[in-house]
Amino acid sequence: MQKILFNGAWTDSSSPRSQFHAFNPSTKAELKERAFPESNWQEIESIVDAAYEAAQTLLETEPNALAAFLETYAAKIEVATDRLAAVAHEETGLPVSPRLAGVEIPRTINQIRQAAAAARSGDWARPTVDTENNIHSMHGPLGGPVVVFGPNNFPFAYNGIAGGDFASAIAAGNPVIAKAHPAHPYTTQLLAELAQEAANEMGLPSGTVQLFYGTAPENGLKLVAHPKVAAVGFTGSRPGGLALKEAADKAGTPIYLEMSSVNPVFVLPGALEERGPEIGEELHASCTLGAGQFCTKPGLVVLQESKEASALIEQMAESFSQTPPGILLTGGGVKAVSNAVEQLKAAGAKVAAGGNVANTAHFGYEPTLLTVDGDTFLANPSELQSEAFGSVCLVVTATDIEQLKAVAAALEGNLTGSIYSESQGRDDDSYAGLAKTLRTKVGRLLNDKVPTGVAVCPSMNHGGPYPATGHPGFTAVGFPASVIRFSALHSYDNVREHRLPVALRKKNPTGTLNRLVNGKWTTADA
DSSP states (O other): OOOEEETTEEEOOSOTTSEEEEEETTTTEEEEEEEEEOBOHHHHHHHHHHHHHHHHHHTTOOHHHHHHHHHHHHHHHHHTHHHHHHHHHHHHOOOIIIIIIIIIHHHHHHHHHHHHHHHHHOGGGOOEEETTTTEEEEEEOOSSOEEEEOOSSOTTTTOTTTSHHHHHHHHTTOOEEEEOOTTSHHHHHHHHHHHHHHHHHHTOOTTSEEEEOOBOHHHHHHHHTOTTOOEEEEESOHHHHHHHHHHHHHHTOOEEEEOOOOOOEEEOHHHHHHHHHHHHHHHHHHHHGGGGOOTTOOOEEEEESSHHHHHHHHHHHHHHHHSOOOOOSOHHHHHHHHHHHHHHHHTTOEEEEOOSBOOSSSSOBOOEEEEEEHHHHHHSTTGGGOOOSSSEEEEEEESSHHHHHHHHHTOOOEEEEEEEOOTTSTTHHHHHHHHHHHHTTEEEEEESSOSOOOOOSTTOOOOOSTTTBSOTTOOSSSTTGGGGGGOEEEEEESOOGGGSOGGGSSSOSSSOOOEEETTEEESSOO
């Protein structure tokens, strides 16, 4: 039985008889050598109490100390890359190279270091100095823990104790309570060990990072509504996210969710004529990458009826039918994809390729392409834009550009939306009207590319309108913007100079901190 990370120490769970095992999705075999406890409510509440105590100390912890912790943690992950990749491969079936060791772990290290840089610079806090009114403000810690629920598809980059939500919460000065995903609990445990080592070395309070593996659903709802919990970060399914959102909203707890997205791709007629086969290859590759288990996978492609559109559908159907089923992360994932495909069929979609659970030694579902006409889609828009978290794509054929725009108008909120257009401007008039509608439906608007990649850079928006996320004004990726979610705006009215945070005093504490002083952004003293 594995131990939980409680208040700075690896501790036996108080409910060891309630437990689970991970699975190897490549073989469907249960990994019985390690059992992971499901914490009872008393244990969860003790974790919250310890985190709350840590939060009080972190209110006075210097940003440089937080940055040093994150930098130390990133370095430890880098050294442990080979072991971490091997364990994650066993629990997820994702390839060690290049996916885990060559791409995801380096990305995780990079984003933790970017969070450290944001914490050290202090610019993310937007310090504002108004000498005329003697009112000052800046973003600061919440004064309580942030609970982070990580997803199954990114064992590192979105992990509850290593991913972007974790790094952002720490950079803002908050302790983190991480819940491991049952698909990769040992991977998460190894990360937590490194995080605690770094916290000890940097002298952070004992409850700064804590980990539990699982609990009853009702305890999860109580956790996000706990009066000492300051905020929640969640990445996962829409049903789970909405249940947590309801509980958090009732308690007034800020909750930042990434739930589901079909990431529509519109291919305009000129682009189809100019480079249809090339676009078809890009779409196929993006839909089937990682067995389609990316939140930015294009799950909906919209075309205008033409011979080129028909050719593209035939090409994609052939490509899908020839692609071996990838490894899905869990047995539950197979059932979820199957149910989603059945829902699409029941709403009028027709299977052009695939459509069945894969007969493989691993958890899998056949890469599946479905088609539907624009009239049917507009008659059943809700049912026909349900996310299938696998290599599943629905192609909608519209009668004309006006119906193409109508499809865009019927979309729910999504993380991304893409428009392919002819390179010499032939589609510009159609693009303008379509983009105007699509812009309000997505967090990130792309041109002439698939949406799968999510760059960790300051300008990235990995967010979008509801129900892709819980709030359209925030991003889960990109520093310093992602840090703002886990902060409070602290205002100081007529507070004496020596009592202000150093970032708000007349002298710029670093000489490089960017502050809004009397209405102008500057690094000068006030």
